[in-house]
Amino acid sequence: MAIVKTEKTPAREAPLSETTIIGWMSKNLFGSVFNSILTVVTLYIIYLTVRDVWVWGVADAVWVADNRRECFKISIDGACWAGVITWMDNIFYGRYPREELWRINLGAILLFVWMVPLWLPRVKAKVLIGVTTVFLYPFLAGYLFAGGDKGIFMQVMISAAIVCLIGNTLHSIIGVLTGSSLPEFLIRLLGRQDAPEKSQHKILFGILAVSLVVVYLWQMGWHAEGVSWTKWGGLFLTLVISGIGIASALPGGIILALGRRSRLPVIRVLSTAFIELFRSVPLITVLFMATTMFPLFMPEGVVLNKLVQVIIAVCLFNACYMAETVRAGLQAIPKGQAEGAHTIGLGYWGTMGLIIMPQALKHMIPNIVGSFIGLLKDTTLVSIIGLFDILGMLRSISRDTPWLGLHKEPLIFGAILFFLICFAMSKYSRHLEVKLSTGHKK
Amino acid sequence: MKFKTIITSLTAITAMTLGGVTTASAESTLDIVKKRGHLRCQVGPPSPGYYNLDSKGNWYGLDVQTCHAVAAAIFGDKDKLEIQSVSSQMRFTALANGESDLLSRTATWTMSRDTQLGLDFLQPNFYDGQGFTVRKDSGITSALQLKGAKVCVTSGTTTELNLADFSRVNNLNISAVTFEDFNVRDETYLNGGCDSTTGDKSSMAGNLAAFPVPSDHIILPETISKEPLAPAVRHGDSEWRDIVAWSIFAMINAEELGVTSANVDDMRANSDDVNIKRMLGVEGSLNKGLKLDKDWAYNIIKQVGNYGENYEAYMGSGKLGIGIPREGSANALWTKGGLMYSPPMR
Structure with a gap:
C-alpha cells in the first residue's frame, strides 16, 4: 500500500508579515508584550532625540548674524550656524589668498x-x-x-x-x-x-x-x-596630505610587502624592520619625530618645510600599514598559482605582475579602502603640530573674537563633512568589489 | 602632562645642543632675516586676544602686532612677515632650531625657561595672572571661600599646578576637573559640572564675555599667580635681541609720549619735544646701534600703532577686543600705576 498525493498543493498567499508593513510590524515590533514595550520606549527615545536635535539645529538655529552675541540675542538656545557660514572659505581653503x-x-x-x-x-x-x-x-x-x-x-x-x-x-x-x-x-x-x-x-x-x-x-x-605653504589649510590641506598619502601608500606598500617576502635576507630583514618600526609607534609620535628630528638630520642650509616633513611622515607610516595589507592578500593566493606561472615560463616579475597581484589586489580592496579612510581621518592629527587642516580651522572658529566660544557647531559640521567623504569612499569600494569579483560571485 | 613636558624639554635641549653647534658661527639673525626678505614670527594655535585667525584667514591680536612691529622696524613694511603657528609642545624647539626668528606668543617668563632653554625673554607685553570665575548667585566673593569646591581647569599648563598650590596653601581641599580644551571646560561649568573655572584672567574675561548671559558670572578679585607674557628670542644674539626689545619699548614709549598712528606724521613734522624727535629719528642717531633705518620707530608707530592703541583694539573694548579693563591693572602705563615702562630712548 502506498500513499501517493496526486493533486498539486495549491499555492498559498504569502504570510501577512512578509507583504504588508502592518503585518511586518506586528510580527517584528509587537510580537510579544515585552517587545511591544521595548518598541514603544525606543520610539519615544528616538523621538526625544530627534526633536531636540531638530529644535536646536534647525528650528531655533540662527543662520545670519555678525557675531555670537547677536546669535544669542536672536535665539539663546539654538545653534549659531552663522559663524560656520562666515568661516566657510577658511574651512575649505584655509588661509589661501582669496583672489x-x-x-x-x-x-x-x-x-x-x-x-x-x-x-x-x-x-x-x-x-x-x-x-x-x-x-x-x-x-x-x-x-x-x-x-x-x-x-x-x-x-x-x-x-x-x-x-x-x-x-x-x-x-x-x-x-x-x-x-x-x-x-x-x-x-x-x-x-x-x-x-x-x-x-x-x-x-x-x-x-x-x-x-x-x-x-x-x-x-x-x-x-x-x-603661495607659501603656511597659507594652505582647511579641507584642501587635509585632502592634499591624505591624497599624497593614498597615492604613495599602495606602491610603497607593494614594494615593502614584496621585500618582506623576498628570499634575499638583506632586503627581507630591512623591510621587516622598517615595517615593524613604523607600525609599532603611533602616528602622532612619527609626526613629532618628523618635525623635530628631520631638521637636525638635514645638512646645514637645507630647510624642509613642515608640510613636506608631515607628508613624508604620513607616507612612510601608511606605506607600512599598506604593506601588511598587501602581504595578507599575497598570502591568500595558493602556492599553485605561482608554480603554475613558473611552469609557463614566467619570471619573478611576470608571476607577480600578471598572476599573483591582480588576484591578490581584488581580495584586498575592502582592507585597502579601510586604510584609506583611516588615513583620511588620521591626517587631522596634523592640527596638533600646528598645521591648519580642516580640524585646526574648525577649532579656530571658537577663538575668533566675534565667535568666541562657538565650538559645537563647527565640530558637528566637520563630522557631517567627514561622514559624507568617508561614506562615499566606502560606497565606491563596494562598487569596485562587485565589479571586480567576476570569478567569485557570492 | 608630565610626559609632554619631558618631551618638550628633551627636544628643545637636543635641538639646542645639535643646532647650537652648527649655527654658532653662522651669520647674525638680522642678516638672515634681511636676506630672506621677511620675518618669521612664531605664534601658537589661536588664542583669544593674542593671536587669532579671522574669517578671511588673516592673523590678528596683540602678539601678532609685536611681530608686525618688528617687521616694520626692519623692513619699513609691517607685512614682510610670515606667521607660523606652532603647538605649545614645539614652541621652544622651533625657535631654537631657527625655524622662527622670534617667539611672540603667550609664553610665561619663568626663571627656568629663561636660564635653561637657551632663550632670552624680553619686555612683557602683557601681565596676566590666574583667577577664578564663579556664578553670581553662588554668593562667593572671594577665592578663599572655595572650600571643597569643584573647579574646572585646562590641563597641561601651569594653571593646573597653581590651582593645586593655592588649594594646599590655603587648606581649601579643592578638587580639580581637568579638560584639554577651554571650550569644553566652560561648557561644563555652564552646565553646572563645576562650581568655578580657573584660568588666566585675561582669557577668562574674554570667555566670560562670550557666555550666553555674561552678567550671571563674576571673576573673583584674587590673582593667584604671576604670568608675565613676554616675547622671546634665541640666546646669544644680542643685536637681534636689542631690535626686538626696542621695538616693543618704542610702542610703550610712544604711548607715554602721546604719539599715535594718527598723529605721528604731524608729530614728526612739528613736535618740539626732544624725546619725540629722538624717537622718530628727527634728531640724534638712536637707529645706529640697531643697524636699522632712521625711520624704524616711525614705521612701527605709523603702521602698527602704539601700545595703548593695540591694547584697546585686541584686549580692550575695540571691535575685535575681548574687553579686559586696563585701568588699575598691571598693564596700564607706569604713569597710571601699571607696569608698562620703557627705559628712556635717548
Whole structure:
C-alpha cells in the first residue's frame, strides 16, 4: 500500500508579515508584550532625540548674524550656524589668498577630468591613465597650488602633464564614441593603418614630441604667484596630505610587502624592520619625530618645510600599514598559482605582475579602502603640530573674537563633512568589489 | 602632562645642543632675516586676544602686532612677515632650531625657561595672572571661600599646578576637573559640572564675555599667580635681541609720549619735544646701534600703532577686543600705576 498525493498543493498567499508593513510590524515590533514595550520606549527615545536635535539645529538655529552675541540675542538656545557660514572659505581653503582660490578649484576640476576615463566604459589602457594620475598630475597640481618660479624640471613635468591630460581626454572621448584608442585613431586619421608597425610608432612619437614642445613653449609664459605653504589649510590641506598619502601608500606598500617576502635576507630583514618600526609607534609620535628630528638630520642650509616633513611622515607610516595589507592578500593566493606561472615560463616579475597581484589586489580592496579612510581621518592629527587642516580651522572658529566660544557647531559640521567623504569612499569600494569579483560571485 | 613636558624639554635641549653647534658661527639673525626678505614670527594655535585667525584667514591680536612691529622696524613694511603657528609642545624647539626668528606668543617668563632653554625673554607685553570665575548667585566673593569646591581647569599648563598650590596653601581641599580644551571646560561649568573655572584672567574675561548671559558670572578679585607674557628670542644674539626689545619699548614709549598712528606724521613734522624727535629719528642717531633705518620707530608707530592703541583694539573694548579693563591693572602705563615702562630712548 502506498500513499501517493496526486493533486498539486495549491499555492498559498504569502504570510501577512512578509507583504504588508502592518503585518511586518506586528510580527517584528509587537510580537510579544515585552517587545511591544521595548518598541514603544525606543520610539519615544528616538523621538526625544530627534526633536531636540531638530529644535536646536534647525528650528531655533540662527543662520545670519555678525557675531555670537547677536546669535544669542536672536535665539539663546539654538545653534549659531552663522559663524560656520562666515568661516566657510577658511574651512575649505584655509588661509589661501582669496583672489587665488580659482587655482584650487581648477586643480580639483583637472583631477576630476583626469580620473573620469577610469569610470567610463569602452576606454582602453585604464591602468596607464591611473599611473599618470599618480605620477604626472601631482606636478601640475603642485605648481597650480604653490606657484612661484618653476625650474626646468618642473616646466618639463608640467608640459608632460598637460600633454597627457589632453591626450587622456581625447582618448576617452574617442574611446566612448568609437571604442578605439587615441593612437589607433591618429593613425587612421593620417591614413597610415597599412604602414608597418615601426613607422606607425615613429609617427606617434613625432606627434608626442611636437605636442610636448608646443606645450612647453606655451607654458613658459605662465606665472602663478607663489603661495607659501603656511597659507594652505582647511579641507584642501587635509585632502592634499591624505591624497599624497593614498597615492604613495599602495606602491610603497607593494614594494615593502614584496621585500618582506623576498628570499634575499638583506632586503627581507630591512623591510621587516622598517615595517615593524613604523607600525609599532603611533602616528602622532612619527609626526613629532618628523618635525623635530628631520631638521637636525638635514645638512646645514637645507630647510624642509613642515608640510613636506608631515607628508613624508604620513607616507612612510601608511606605506607600512599598506604593506601588511598587501602581504595578507599575497598570502591568500595558493602556492599553485605561482608554480603554475613558473611552469609557463614566467619570471619573478611576470608571476607577480600578471598572476599573483591582480588576484591578490581584488581580495584586498575592502582592507585597502579601510586604510584609506583611516588615513583620511588620521591626517587631522596634523592640527596638533600646528598645521591648519580642516580640524585646526574648525577649532579656530571658537577663538575668533566675534565667535568666541562657538565650538559645537563647527565640530558637528566637520563630522557631517567627514561622514559624507568617508561614506562615499566606502560606497565606491563596494562598487569596485562587485565589479571586480567576476570569478567569485557570492 | 608630565610626559609632554619631558618631551618638550628633551627636544628643545637636543635641538639646542645639535643646532647650537652648527649655527654658532653662522651669520647674525638680522642678516638672515634681511636676506630672506621677511620675518618669521612664531605664534601658537589661536588664542583669544593674542593671536587669532579671522574669517578671511588673516592673523590678528596683540602678539601678532609685536611681530608686525618688528617687521616694520626692519623692513619699513609691517607685512614682510610670515606667521607660523606652532603647538605649545614645539614652541621652544622651533625657535631654537631657527625655524622662527622670534617667539611672540603667550609664553610665561619663568626663571627656568629663561636660564635653561637657551632663550632670552624680553619686555612683557602683557601681565596676566590666574583667577577664578564663579556664578553670581553662588554668593562667593572671594577665592578663599572655595572650600571643597569643584573647579574646572585646562590641563597641561601651569594653571593646573597653581590651582593645586593655592588649594594646599590655603587648606581649601579643592578638587580639580581637568579638560584639554577651554571650550569644553566652560561648557561644563555652564552646565553646572563645576562650581568655578580657573584660568588666566585675561582669557577668562574674554570667555566670560562670550557666555550666553555674561552678567550671571563674576571673576573673583584674587590673582593667584604671576604670568608675565613676554616675547622671546634665541640666546646669544644680542643685536637681534636689542631690535626686538626696542621695538616693543618704542610702542610703550610712544604711548607715554602721546604719539599715535594718527598723529605721528604731524608729530614728526612739528613736535618740539626732544624725546619725540629722538624717537622718530628727527634728531640724534638712536637707529645706529640697531643697524636699522632712521625711520624704524616711525614705521612701527605709523603702521602698527602704539601700545595703548593695540591694547584697546585686541584686549580692550575695540571691535575685535575681548574687553579686559586696563585701568588699575598691571598693564596700564607706569604713569597710571601699571607696569608698562620703557627705559628712556635717548
